[in-house]
Amino acid sequence: MAITLAVDAMGGDHGPRVTVPASLSVLKTHPALNLVLVGQENLIRPLLARLTSEESSRVSILHTDEVVLMDDKVAVALRNKRNSSMRLAINLVHEGKAAACVSAGNTGALMAVSRFVLKTHAGIDRPAIMTALPTVKGHCHMLDLGANVDSEAVHLLQFAQMGSLVASALDGIDRPRVGLLNIGEEEIKGNDLIKEANGLLKDSGLNYIGYVEGDGVFAGEADVVVCDGFVGNIALKTTEGVARMFGAFVKEEINRNLFTKLAGAIAIPIWNGLRQRMDPGRYNGASLVGLTGIVIKSHGSADQKSFANAIRVALKEVEKDIPSLIAGRLQPAAGV
Amino acid sequence: MAITLAVDAMGGDHGPRVTVPASLSVLKTHPALNLVLVGQENLIRPLLARLTSEESSRVSILHTDEVVLMDDKVAVALRNKRNSSMRLAINLVHEGKAAACVSAGNTGALMAVSRFVLKTHAGIDRPAIMTALPTVKGHCHMLDLGANVDSEAVHLLQFAQMGSLVASALDGIDRPRVGLLNIGEEEIKGNDLIKEANGLLKDSGLNYIGYVEGDGVFAGEADVVVCDGFVGNIALKTTEGVARMFGAFVKEEINRNLFTKLAGAIAIPIWNGLRQRMDPGRYNGASLVGLTGIVIKSHGSADQKSFANAIRVALKEVEKDIPSLIAGRLQPAAGV
Numbered sequence: 002m003a004i005t006l007a008v009d010a011m012g013g014d015h016g017p018r019v020t021v022p023a024s025l026s027v028l029k030t031h032p033a034l035n036l037v038l039v040g041q042e043n044l045i046r047p048l049l050a051r052l053t054s055e056e057s058s059r060v061s062i063l064h065t066d067e068v069v070l071m072d073d074k075v076a077v078a079l080r081n082k083r084n085s086s087m088r089l090a091i092n093l094v095h096e097g098k099a100a101a102c103v104s105a106g107n108t109g110a111l112m113a114v115s116r117f118v119l120k121t122h123a124g125i126d127r128p129a130i131m132t133a134l135p136t137v138k139g140h141c142h143m144l145d146l147g148a149n150v151d152s153e154a155v156h157l158l159q160f161a162q163m164g165s166l167v168a169s170a171l172d173g174i175d176r177p178r179v180g181l182l183n184i185g186e187e188e189i190k191g192n193d194l195i196k197e198a199n200g201l202l203k204d205s206g207l208n209y210i211g212y213v214e215g216d217g218v219f220a221g222e223a224d225v226v227v228c229d230g231f232v233g234n235i236a237l238k239t240t241e242g243v244a245r246m247f248g249a250f251v252k253e254e255i256n257r258n259l260f261t262k263l264a265g266a267i268a269i270p271i272w273n274g275l276r277q278r279m280d281p282g283r284y285n286g287a288s289l290v291g292l293t294g295i296v297i298k299s300h301g302s303a304d305q306k307s308f309a310n311a312i313r314v315a316l317k318e319v320e321k322d323i324p325s326l327i328a329g330r331l332q333p334a335a336g337v
Numbered sequence: 338m339a340i341t342l343a344v345d346a347m348g349g350d351h352g353p354r355v356t357v358p359a360s361l362s363v364l365k366t367h368p369a370l371n372l373v374l375v376g377q378e379n380l381i382r383p384l385l386a387r388l389t390s391e392e393s394s395r396v397s398i399l400h401t402d403e404v405v406l407m408d409d410k411v412a413v414a415l416r417n418k419r420n421s422s423m424r425l426a427i428n429l430v431h432e433g434k435a436a437a438c439v440s441a442g443n444t445g446a447l448m449a450v451s452r453f454v455l456k457t458h459a460g461i462d463r464p465a466i467m468t469a470l471p472t473v474k475g476h477c478h479m480l481d482l483g484a485n486v487d488s489e490a491v492h493l494l495q496f497a498q499m500g501s502l503v504a505s506a507l508d509g510i511d512r513p514r515v516g517l518l519n520i521g522e523e524e525i526k527g528n529d530l531i532k533e534a535n536g537l538l539k540d541s542g543l544n545y546i547g548y549v550e551g552d553g554v555f556a557g558e559a560d561v562v563v564c565d566g567f568v569g570n571i572a573l574k575t576t577e578g579v580a581r582m583f584g585a586f587v588k589e590e591i592n593r594n595l596f597t598k599l600a601g602a603i604a605i606p607i608w609n610g611l612r613q614r615m616d617p618g619r620y621n622g623a624s625l626v627g628l629t630g631i632v633i634k635s636h637g638s639a640d641q642k643s644f645a646n647a648i649r650v651a652l653k654e655v656e657k658d659i660p661s662l663i664a665g666r667l668q669p670a671a672g673v
Binding site: 135219239 | 471472473483486487518520521527528529531550551552553554555556564566567568570571572573574575576577578579580581582583585586587590591593596597599600601603604605606607610611614615
């Protein structure tokens with residue numbers, strides 16, 4: 002079955018010269034994929050020159066001159082830029098003309114515009130940002146990663162419900178283990194929010210395994226890790242920072258002397274293996290769960306390979322029909 | 338000048354068989370150091386057999402049978418175990434018989450007992466847990482790491498003031514750059530707490546550089562990173578988890594095939610260099626700042642090398658006379 006994705010070609014630090022080739026690389030390997038590239042036609046068109054005619058028939062351009070800048074305020078994106086590439090891409094999802102949209106644009110704007118256009122499911126107060134993270138055992142899913150900075154316990158419960166459904170669908174796990182991110186250093190662990198959410202999760206019917214600490218996330222203790230967006234974003238960026246520091250240390254240790262340089266050269270397959278496993282690009286593509294349509298957020302600094310990964314995340318969510326899944330399971334509960 | 342340190346010999350996952358040899362290793366290299374080892378004499382005494390008579394003259398044992406267990410509740414440690422090794426070690430600091438104490442025991446108990454016995458400085462509402470963390474440029478200091486899970490803005494300001502003083506003294510930096518840990522994904526960044534603290538910090542007279550994100554911590558953007566204890570502990574544990582995952586990945590990549598095993602063996606100097614730089618033990622020894630005496634918390638799972646590092650942190654804080662420094666600078670301000 003044909004799937005149409007809308008790509009905000011202008012989003013991200015690099016714009017069309019990353020988003021368009023990345024999109025086309027996925028187009029070539031997915032014969033059922035159709036793309037609508039939204040943005041400035043004069044920038045996008047030249048990048049399509051090398052497509053076969055069959056491939057060209059699966060790509061269209063939706064032209065607009067308006068772009069949400071990386072530092073635009075949410076209010077500007079929402080009110081003053083109603084023809085932005087971001088907004089038009091989301092509109093395509095709303096109108097049923099695209100099954101999902103992918104953008105590397107400003108997260109705050111993407112979240113606000115998506116929420117305004119697509120709305121959340123009944124029973125879901127707030128959308129959340131969810132992504133996969135590597136663990137020693139494979140990966141886990143974590144949410145919220147920054148959409149909500151003052152979550153209440155009931156929001157954490159909703160994140161858990163959505164996360165469990167998504168992890169189950171994407172990974173084929175029957176009852177994903179859901180953990181609540183907490184600290185272990187206090188007599189009565191955690192703050193009031195965590196304690197209240199813990200109570201709700203215990204009664205949720207989910208496969209709730211209790212508290213998970215920051216190190217437990219990467220030890221693979223849970224399939225889904227739930228947290229407030231402030232804490233989740235700090236944890237996510239910390240992960241990126243530590244991984245980057247590790248990369249810098251590896252380089253410095255290799256360059257220490259002639260012998261380490263030689264040893265480093267011999268060990269190239271090891272570095273490549275490590276790079277692949279720690280590569281943030283491999284995990285690029287965060288889902289804005291809780292909306293009635295699929296919106297995938299790419300890292301703003303994504304390169305072609307990373308942006309292509311975000312598109313594949315969108316494809317996978319379309320295949321699993323994540324929004325219907327969430328709507329189907331949560332709406333009856335909301336009516337109880 | 339002679340310095341006497343009190344060591345809670347019973348604390349931590351391993352007790353005297355780690356804490357005592359670790360303490361003695363520092364004793365041997367610091368001729369001015371005197372140790373009071375607090376705990377069960379029958380367990381400690383045999384571990385002192387190999388000391389020279391000069392070394393023996395600098396070690397004494399303060400016997401007690403009572404021990405705070407790693408899972409003891411704070412209330413139990415505080416009310417029911419008034420003769421615990423932890424409590425007696427802290428008492429020695431309070432009585433001026435030791436310049437500092439070091440414990441690998443239960444963090445919640447150590448914080449509560451220290452606070453009860455030693456009290457905070459005038460002008461400081463709550464002590465904070467502070468430690469050094471590696472960055473690509475060297476290290477930074479971060480606080481609070483878990484003592485306070487619902488900090489108010491004024492507490493974050495106090496953490497910043499204390500952190501700046503400590504970093505200045507320990508690292509010899511004139512005006513340490515102080516950053517406030519925040520996220521970058523929101524229109525108006527951060528939550529209410531962060532915004533309020535940001536205002537206070539701007540007017541604090543500190544070298545406040547504004548917001549630092551999770552990745553900026555490890556990029557070395559600030560000398561002192563301030564945060565609520567819940568967030569700080571999540572970030573700290575996340576760091577540990579990612580580092581451990583990286584170690585596991587390195588091992589797996591080396592064991593992938595015969596060639597990578599060989600390459601891995603040749604690259605041993607690189608691994609050793611990396612291990613040393615990422616070694617959490619190298620950063621073991623968190624300070625409970627804000628108290629009228631020096632209390633250093635070691636990781637519960639610390640090995641000898643790590644625990645010895647915590648003792649060296651205590652020595653350094655004694656040499657710099659951190660509590661007087663904090664009292665001297667903050668008390669006048671509190672009277673304004």
